[in-house]
Amino acid sequence: MAIISIKAILPQTTASMQSSVFSVAISFLLFIIPFISSAENTQQEISSSSIERGLAVYKKSECAFCHGWAGDGQGHPRSPGAAANLRSSVLDKVALTQIIRCGVPGGVMPYHDRLAYRDNRCGVGAGSLSEKQLPQQGKNIKPADLDALLAYIMSSVQGMGSVTFAQCEKYFKTGSRNCLYLQSNTAP
Numbered sequence: 014m015a016i017i018s019i020k021a022i023l024p025q026t027t028a029s030m031q032s033s034v035f036s037v038a039i040s041f042l043l044f045i046i047p048f049i050s051s052a053e054n055t056q057q058e059i060s061s062s063s064i065e066r067g068l069a070v071y072k073k074s075e076c077a078f079c080h081g082w083a084g085d086g087q088g089h090p091r092s093p094g095a096a097a098n099l100r101s102s103v104l105d106k107v108a109l110t111q112i113i114r115c116g117v118p119g120g121v122m123p124y125h126d127r128l129a130y131r132d133n134r135c136g137v138g139a140g141s142l143s144e145k146q147l148p149q150q151g152k153n154i155k156p157a158d159l160d161a162l163l164a165y166i167m168s169s170v171q172g173m174g175s176v177t178f179a180q181c182e183k184y185f186k187t188g189s190r191n192c193l194y195l196q197s198n199t200a201p
């Protein structure tokens with residue numbers, strides 16, 4: 014019944030059909046826009062949550078002992094060697110990944126992939142480094158944690174310039190005594 018009546022009015026309503034196709038298209042676009050932007054939001058949420066997770070990995074892997082909480086190379090006075098300033102590091106993701114997983118042979122930077130020197134994933138076969146060249150073993154960092162750590166370093170450490178009070182309170186907590194030394198850095 015409904016089909017018959019549509020057929021009956023079809024010839025006369027071509028123009029209005031066209032405009033209704035048009036309005037269907039418009040309403041479809043309007044309908045999907047919120048999904049497009051919510052997809053973007055989800056991506057932002059994922060990356061900000063992986064940055065948070067990366068910060069936790071930075072803390073629990075003891076990077077701060079040598080590199081300082083801010084990554085500025087001002088680690089614990091008793092930490093070995095002069096740790097690199099990660100804020101001014103220009104290494105890209107591939108190079109960061111390599112150095113965190115494999116450490117620096119003959120250097121102080123430890124390796125954080127527990128199998129780094131068990132096979133040749135670091136470009137050196139097992140047993141081919143002398144005892145002196147073999148880096149120290151740091152905390153093991155799982156691949157997903159490493160991704161998060163990279164997100165943290167690349168977004169919140171590299172290129173961050175001088176250390177601020179706000180960054181310090183974000184790292185420790187609001188009111189932390191660890192940040193008193195930076196208090197004069199706050200805007201009035």
Ligand code: HEC
Pocket residue numbers: 071074075076077078079080092093094095096097098099101102103104109112113117119120121122123125151162
């Ligand atoms: C025992 C001290 C120590 C610890 C712990 C440590 N590092 Fe290092 N790191 C160093 C030193 C020292 C260097 C400079 C290279 C060398 O002498 O081995 C370095 C170099 C680096 C570099 C290279 C930077 C550049 O631009 O050349 C990166 C990136 C890095 N460390 C990240 C980390 C991260 C992330 C962690 C924690 C998972 C960490 N380090 C833990 C001492 C340490």
